Amino acid sequence: MSIEKKVWLISGAITLGLAILLIKLWSDLNHFEEDPTQLPDQASVDAYLQDLPRMPEHQIRTGIFIKSFSFTGASDVHISGYIWQHYEEGVHDSIKPAEGEVGFILPEAADAANGLIKEAYRINQGGSELIGWYFEQTLRQSFDYTSYPFDHKTVWVRFWPGQFEIDVALIPDFSAYPATGPDDIFGIDNRIVMGTWDRENTYFDYRLSDLDTTLGIGQNEYQTNLPELHYNFVIKRNFANAFIVHMIPLIVVTMLLFGAVMTVTRRPNLVERHDFSTSTVIGTCSVLFFVILLAHVQLREGFAGSPVIYMESFFFLMYFLLLAVSVNTYFFAAEAVPSLWFIHYKDNLIPKAAFWPFVLLCMVIITAYNLSLKEEPEDEVVIQRHDEAGG
Incomplete structure (x- = not known):
């Protein structure tokens, strides 16, 4: 088995594991804990x-x-x-x-x-x-x-x-x-x-x-x-409504961005077939940036005055990905920094294979952090109410 196939298999396995973990965290984030201060009788x-x-x-x-x-x-x-x-x-x-x-x-x-x-x-x-x-x-x-x-x-x-x-x-x-x-x-x-x-x-x-x-x-x-x-x-x-309005556009843009990363190559036959050029990839990133920006503004208008919300964190992740793909493409095509071996190795194999694991890892970290924030205030309220009741 070639090195490329091994790298892609590892990438796929990590991606699948992170996706399962993300769904588990989403389930925990969507769970409501009963208030222990309830008065049932x-x-x-x-x-x-x-x-x-x-x-x-x-x-x-x-x-x-x-x-x-x-x-x-x-x-x-x-x-x-x-x-x-x-x-x-x-x-x-x-x-x-x-x-x-x-x-x-x-x-x-x-x-x-x-x-x-x-x-x-x-x-x-x-x-x-x-x-x-x-x-x-x-x-x-x-x-x-x-x-x-x-x-x-x-x-x-x-x-x-x-x-x-x-x-x-x-x-x-x-x-x-x-x-x-x-x-x-x-x-x-x-x-x-x-x-x-x-x-x-x-x-x-x-x-x-x-x-x-x-x-x-x-x-x-x-x-x-x-x-x-x-x-x-x-x-x-109702999660389905918010998912359709905000998450599906983000997923589609991420897939398009991954497609742009996959066109990055030095192989003559693939360059001609994909019509690859640095300006094309950066232009694609520019168009996707304005798509994400308009969606972000629309989301923010609905929560004016609120702190950064969970869904908004994914937009910041997308801004970083757009910039990272543009920089990666420039350094790869210009061959300006030979010391960045992971960019030039096997025709940009590492950035390509690491794309989805990196995206999902960031989503897992963001979700885990928000889950911890959700749990901490509840514990403080329980302690406060317990003290109020003289307990």
């Missing part, structure tokens, strides 16, 4: 509240049902649905909202004046009164797009009690849902239009408020350590 709520420095004076059962949601910007999500609360007679008389009043606050409403919260029903249930409101609000939240297109979004509805001068804790109304376990999806319409997203999980949890003020009410520790009830629904981006 009333016992978990009681345990959390008992670990607080002081128990709330009142507890109000609160539920939510999402009818629709849509992203209106990189940090805004428009949500509509129903929120309800149970007020027990003789217990919540002093804090029960009158008709036209609301028993909760959505502190992250971006435009509360143009939003809608109106009473939808008020039902006496014998010993308690159930009050429900219909709402439409645009909530402003910080979303992480660095893992695009393998990103998960945890959209939350954050609740404050309607009155601050009384110690009130809003607790989930678990009895209103068929099941609220860690793997159950509840509180969201099954027929909701998700667009390019898929439902992954839903859950309630608590997070202590980070207010650095008592809001002028007085030295009440409860105001600065308020257990805020959050209803969270986790959605996963």
Whole structure:
């Protein structure tokens, strides 16, 4: 077997191994880890509240049902649905909202004046009164797009009690849902239009408020350590759509670039057959550069203000490849640097055989790095919430 065949066999084996590893990393990057702070039942709520420095004076059962949601910007999500609360007679008389009043606050409403919260029903249930409101609000939240297109979004509805001068804790109304376990999806319409997203999980949890003020009410520790009830629904981006829009053009351009590398030769019969010249290869790289640049600009416009995202790293890799192919072709054709033996060896065999292993190795490194970034913040959040709960 000739040296050329051995080199190409080694190149093919390495390429196949790296491709399998890349698919494995993509699967890990696309996996959602359940939040350990989930509140699946009333016992978990009681345990959390008992670990607080002081128990709330009142507890109000609160539920939510999402009818629709849509992203209106990189940090805004428009949500509509129903929120309800149970007020027990003789217990919540002093804090029960009158008709036209609301028993909760959505502190992250971006435009509360143009939003809608109106009473939808008020039902006496014998010993308690159930009050429900219909709402439409645009909530402003910080979303992480660095893992695009393998990103998960945890959209939350954050609740404050309607009155601050009384110690009130809003607790989930678990009895209103068929099941609220860690793997159950509840509180969201099954027929909701998700667009390019898929439902992954839903859950309630608590997070202590980070207010650095008592809001002028007085030295009440409860105001600065308020257990805020959050209803969270986790959605996963549909990878197929992003793959078609962004990855397929990159793959096609990479193949064309590999084809340009394969035309680099000094063999007279191949030079004539491929019509090889330095200017032709560099011209091809120039055309491909503008194709990649336009695609990069289009991608960046969708994530203005965000840090460098995962998909964007591949564009930087393509810029490097275009430059590397141009430089390799020039040095090979000009024979200006004889010391670069790996360029001239066996008619540019090493750069040709190393093309796909190098591309896939870079993709594996980029993916592994982004996977490590995805895991680290989750660990920090778990530790932070554990400390907040007094654990």
